[in-house]
Amino acid sequence: MNQHPEQTENSEKSEMTEMSTKPVQGEPLLKITDLQVAFSTMHGSVQAVDNASMELAAGSTLAIVGESGSGKSTTAMAAIGLLPGNGKVTGGSIRFDGQELVGMPESKLRRIRGEQIGLVPQDPMSNLNPVSKIGTQIAETLLTHRQATKKDVDQKVVAVMEQAGIPEAARRAKQYPHELSGGLRQRALIAIALACRPQLLIADEPTSALDVTVQQVILDQIGEMTQELGTAVLLITHDLGLAAERAQNLVVMHRGLVVETGPAEQLLNDPQHPYTQSLVRAAPSVAAVRLAPDAFAAPSGTSGSHAAGEPTADGDRPSSGTAVEGAPKRTAEPLVTITDLTKVYPKRGQADFYATRDVTLEIPRGSTVSIVGESGSGKTTTARMLLKLIEPTSGSITFEGKDVLNLNKADLKDFRQRVQAVFQDPYSSLNPMFTVGRIIEEPLVAYKRGNARERRERVLKLMDQVALPAHMFRRYPAELSGGQRQRIAIARALALNPDLIVCDEPVSALDVLVQAQILDLLKDLQQELGLSYLFISHDLAVVRLISDYVCVMKDGELVEAATSEEIFTNPRHPYTRKLLASIPGNELEIDADAEVA
Template identity: 55%
Template sequence: MSDTPEKTPATLPGSIADDRADDRADDVVLRVEDLCVDFRTENGAARAVSNASLTVRRGQTVAIVGESGSGKTTLAMAVLGLLASNGSVAEGHIWFKDEDLGRVSTQRMAHLRGTELGLVPQDPMTNLNPIMRIGQQIDEGLIDNGLRSRRDARTRTVELLDEVGLPDAGRRASQYPHEFSGGMRQRALIAMGLSARPALLVADEPTSALDVTVQRGILDQLAGLTEDLGTAVLLITHDLGLAAERADTVVVMYQGEIVEQGPARRVLTAPQHDYTKRLMAAAPSLASRRIEIARERGLDDVLDDALLAPGEDGAADGTAAADFLVSVKDVSKVFSIRGSGLLSRSRDFTAVDGVSLDIPRGSTVAVVGESGSGKSTLARMILDIEKPTTGTITFDGVLVGAGGHRDQIAYRRRVQPVFQDPYSSLDPLYSVFRAIEEPLRAHNYGDAAARRARVEELAEQVALSKGQLRRFPAELSGGQRQRVAIARALALSPELVVCDEAVSALDVVVQAQILQLLAGLQEELGLTYLFITHDLAVVRQIADRVLVMQEGRVVEEGTVDEVFDSPATDYTRALLDAIPGKDLELAL
């Protein structure tokens, strides 16, 4: 199939031609017709969205899916009139009810955004004012848009926070964003987005940075509220599994064009475009479901394609302790938390509570759990960044942290991390070459020529070109930056790589590429992985064994098949139930 399908309405099931024939005009909230969006650059106009058409009706959820750079957020921002200053609608129309948004005044557009058009953005920390209380920020929107008087605004704010599921809403309204968890901040943004009871709500990756259980709770809450209000929802996401589960219609975008659209289940069971099939293959949630279906039907070829782990390691079945590269025994970590008042006493907080685990050589052990479960603290202790309060950690039979500075440097050579955000873990002033070379310099690896040869070898291993070695982090995509972080972690030929949410910040296509890369490197170099994640769908693809953590304790442990097929605790079952698309029927 061609990557550039015909753009006539007949080639796009669920397109405008179908809408006009099948639906009353008063049901249509949003109609986008042949939309083209350009951005001015030094080299002339760059087209970000080309000939996009879609319809959203009252009470309907339409999901736009695609990888980063596909144009989905640009399309949404064009609808809201929030394009960057160098962006503009070059062609086409955006009809909101009976108004052409391309022809309304700036004042009218601002009024619509305050009353009829709502937005739930992706990152709550960059969209909430850190020096204003949550309640003040919601009050401000209600007052400025004439929805409530200054006297009545706070009462309405508390009602809104209660509606989105925030406990003790009156007290929470007086708190600052940093006093909220990620899920609570996202709920506050949903309260803002729905405060005017809008006819259309644009939800731009509203849960991409959240745990799967928090994600499910928020999406359930959002679905319930929008259903009660009859609100139309334009959901922007990179996860086709999430879109298929939550949306009535799915619109697939690729390189600024809509390449496929139609009813969500139809797109999922009979995808037409090669890119849609690629998105389906990349989504961890759908990969997890394919593994389950393949096991049920005995489809070994499908199972082999979906699984990235090489199979169960012998050590997982009770091999002698000498075959364990890492052994963690009864480890706890207690932090002292300072009180909020000037005279308040500090209190102890147990982040990790009596955890034990063994990591066999050459295997992948995953530690999963919600935010605050203690999994990242455990990883930092294994990396010798944090010291255990009690318990022991041994690496290759030697106690970690017991030696002097020289022993610590030797340990650093053998154990390396890959963190969640490659941009914050890379020096923005270092070129890619310099970033990968840095550990070689720090550990006195050879001369300049030897280091250059090693950097080029590492770049080739992680599929970075020689030209990219001259670039800086800001000039790379998220996936390319994560490849740099992996190359840097491999520079000293470590035996253990600790991946702390190493793919959670990436879109599903790039995520799949990085997971494939990690699996290939493990097979080629004999690496051992400790994989920290909140996403059980990823675990099913890549891990041999899995530990489930809750509130600092390990509540379940076993092979991936044991934990997925027969979860022993309600908490694990809740994590599994929260995987998007877990009950969907897929085309294998």
């Protein structure tokens, strides 16, 4: 790999240059052969990776895809010697740039990490030192690997940050991680990983916690920097669309095994292994249709006009006060009507912050209305005001014609029963000290529904409805997977027979297969019980699968709203088009008739 001119300034770096030679002609930069990794547990040894083999050529991108626990991250961490203390490579070979890494002394391996192999980990907040300034953390990498001297390190820190796309780099270098947005924190990790111009970059779920538009910017930044530096990329992800869009070749892992490998396009168009086929079927796509496409279809003649705040064809904003239209004509009033809902947070010495401004929409009975937008767009604030978790500054909310903001004690109690919520992180929203049975029973106890025997029967019925086996009744949340915990949250929300469930990012933390199962479950429950959903998400591909109507929010305002079909086939607002274009693999077509795994 070519060295920067400033990297040859100091003679003390000469010992490192011999380690930066290119791999032998024709030999892969990274070659993993029959890798085996095991973890020691109190129940014995667990095989996490079993005879995995893969190759990555210099300057190319290879993506490892699979659900949590498939062994993809373990394979990557084994390559750079960063396995947990109870993890060990028990067999196989890992060759990087012609050198065998398995069994290499830690002192030599430490020189390779950072200098020749960079790492962008998943969660920027937990991987940046919260008490150290961003510039200091980048400088540490440069000084450790002798890419700068104390005299010029500050200048090089700013240069690296600018290269990573961080605006106002000199000022940001003096800030702490908590002062930066998620996207800027991730860019700081990219700056650290690429500061030494490595030959290989390992990106482990680098954008899973970011909004789709920020995700695209970060991935573009990685792509531009690695192309400029000639760096190869090993991308770890559970997002098949992202992998297909960003990598030339894919490796599919399942339960520690490499089940399929090949060119990305080939694997998508003609997957051979049943697990790969299930990943392709389960991948959300903007080309897919709603899970229940005919359930609430608008009658012919309804064009799906838009909500308050949507620009007209010439880009001007109409006056507010119009609810979401384009819905089927109804004789009964909508279940929920939100009108001119505004939430203002005063800021000392500054202009007030509008979390939402004049939001107007309706939720018809038995349908799903989704609110989409980036973090900070106001979608969760709107949901929390509907749930009466926070009070609006102005505007009105009605539920079955009753003013939600001025309910008396008896009506509020009834409202709490009939409007339930399912939140993003099922683990933090479940009491870790309660068993599954007690968690689901809790609302029944609070509202004095039945005796102990009747409540147990009700809980078991609810568990059956959400496909949780009865033997999990006495399990604790920590003993269950993310998908199982989310099923518990859904069962608890159903306990009091609600009319409306507010789903706030309910599948964003789940793998694609589990995500598909939860979406399918929500659809089935809606058809069986006649539920209405307010679905909050930043993932438009997921929204396409679940929604009848879609409301797009930006900076606290509703900029477009219409039927799901119209939003996805004829988006009118530039921001909606931007969201659609930002979805990884948005050109990936999935058979609409295929059964969701």
